[in-house]
Amino acid sequence: MKGMMSYDLMDTIRNTNEWMGASARAIASYPVFGMVPHPMFKMMSAWGRVTERSFGRMVIKPDWGIRTIPGADGRDHLVTVETLVEKPFGSLIHFNVKRRAPMARRVLLVAPMSGHYATLLRSTVASLLPDCEVYVTDWHNARDIPVSAGKFDIEDYTLYLVEFMRHLGPDLNVIAVCQPAPLTLAATAYLAEEEPAAQPKTLTLIGGPIDPDASATDVTDFGRRVTMGQLEQSVIQRVGFKYKGVGREVYPGLMQLASFISMNGEKHAKAFFDKIVAEAKGEGSEHDGHNRFYDEYLAVMDMTAEFYLSTVERIFKGLEIAQNRFVVDGKMVDIGKITSVAVKTVEGANDDISAPGQCVAALALCTGLPESKKASHLEPGAGHYGIFAGKSWRNNIRPLVLEFIDQNSGAAPKKTAKIRTVGGTDIAPADGATGAA
Template sequence: MRYMATYDMMETIRNTNQFLGASALAMASYPAFAMFPNPAMQWLAAWGEVTERTFSRMVMKPDWNIPPFVGSNGQDRLVSVEKEIARDFGDLIHFKVQGRTEPKRKVLLVAPMSGHYATLLRSTVISLLPDCDLYVTDWHNARDIPVSAGKFDVEDYTLYLVDFMKHLGPETHVIAVCQPAPLTLAATAYLAEEDPKAQPRSLTLIGGPIDPDATPTEVTDFGRRVTMGQLEEMMIQRVGFKYAGVGRMVYPGLLQLASFISMNSETHTEAFQNQITRVAQGEAHEHDKHNKFYDEYLAVMDMTAEFYLSTVERIFKNGEIAKNAFVVGGRHVDIGKITTVAVKTVEGSNDDISAPGQCVAALDLLTGLPDSKKASHLEEGAGHYGIFAGRSWRNNIRPLVLDFIDANTPGKKPHRKRGPHQPDPANYNVAV
């Protein structure tokens, strides 16, 4: 019961700060104060506006807000989001492009379940839509899932991916970003034994911890220092009475957010101080750089306790994927059974979460896959976020990924024209 009280206490603190921000903004904006202009009232209104917005975003799921794009015929293409498969813990959603008649690459983008919503990949989605028929895993906030729905751990996550891949069919190309990379690899291996014809054509793993011990980081060091008992005692709480998942054991989003911010507290403090100054001076606006980033960054979701704990224990501490010892439903999943799915890994040289070496380790596990179907890419100067969003993704990584997809699609022409001395896109930075 104390865990439920702790969960409700965190929500009470968040709610109180949101109320204080809204109250300060309303009071400082009172018309009578305009008769005697005072910089202190402008600053108070700015503080209230930033504070209210900040704490309200913590419990809101951001909208996808996918803008229309110009099609090949010069007409605007509107994009709608449709549920392809609805499940208790996550949906498979489809970004349907209105008026599109020409077939595009069918791509499944596997979003992380690591504290943020799938909308964290909004810019990735926007960049892929003109060239791909895109599907995305949209995971649910555990606080909104009734206890009656049961558990959800790494095995259940893997089986969800198996079902999604089966539904989309063998012409699918899968891109897994960060946390789901090892489980997506396991799901593909699971299909290789259970239903080989349902395997995707290609698998691109971006910045995922396939072998966390290959290149230790602060994240892996933390997992080594803390015992499972300590993690369960410090991180796990019961959902409070306000939400449909009341009583469910979770790793709360607000607690995750506190951890995220504490890692770079000085940077975040300076960012908010500067934003308050900009608001007070009338230089900020609804969709400025600060708001666009923090509206997404602050929107956090609870993870089920069993998913968080099993991820730490089985992926990081025991290294079951790295040792090819992962088990689903009592059955060993042998990654070496993947023999036809082309696999490419993408890493960033400055990635401090999944450092270079952790993701490319997947290629060594693919003992049954010929080298001609293995490829890797290391993006110089890119951090963790940069390898799936931002300039590095747009200018370098995205074209390489599309080339890799095309090279493993029968009858498909390459995405880009290559010079006479450039390698085949199936083997850019070929792994040997």
């Protein structure tokens, strides 16, 4: 009950701030105050609008917002999102481009389960759609999953990936972004031994902690300092009475958000102050850069307690992937069994979440893979976000990844489309601005 009370207290504080923002906006917007030429009322109204929107976004899953993409025929093609596999803790979705023949490149984007929804990869999806059939792992908010659905830890996550890859077939190219990189590597090795015919053609790992000890960051330092008992006591709570997952132990999204913001507190504070001033001056808009970014950044989801704790204990503290002794459902997974899947790693030189060295460690683990099927790229000046959704991704990394896929998948490549805005403006902030993934 204690965990449920603290969970509901957090939600109550969030709800109260949303209500205060709405009240301030409504009160300060009364026409009668137009007769009083005082800037206080404009600032009050602006503060209310920004506050109401910010706290309201924290409990809403964002929409993908990708409506159309340009086609080779010069026409815009409608895009719909269809669910191919529905499971309690996550679904496999496909971005179906209407009136377009299936593309030779078939890409599964493995989205992070690290506090944000899969829509964090919106701009990544949009950039790939003109050239690929795109599939995404759409993880569900743990607060909405009944306790009767059972547990979900890193072994279950890995088996979900195995099932999704099996469903899509062997002519597949997998791209894992940040947190899922080690588990995607393990899932590929699992298939290599259990069902070699179902392996993907290529595997691209972007900014993931394959070997957290390869290069220290604040994230890895935190993992070393805190004991599992301290972690469980300080961050794990039970879902409150408002949601379907009532009673489920989770690492709450609101608590994760507080951690994210604290990593760049001054930058976020300045961004909100500037936004309030702009609104007061009448210079704000519904879809400006601030709203596009923070509508996504503030939308957080709960993780199951067992997934979060097993990630810290087994990936960061125990180094089970880094030392090639990861066990899934009682079976030892040998990464050396990967012998035919081409593997590429991508790192950002300025990544302060998964620092250079952590991801490229995957190549050394692939002892059964010839050097001709291994590749790596270190992007100069790129932060964590930039290597999968920022300008570094758009300008440099994306073309390299598509070229790697074409070289190793056997698909007949078509001319790669130039990046342009798809379904709205790009949401990417300055490189390295967040630790969201």
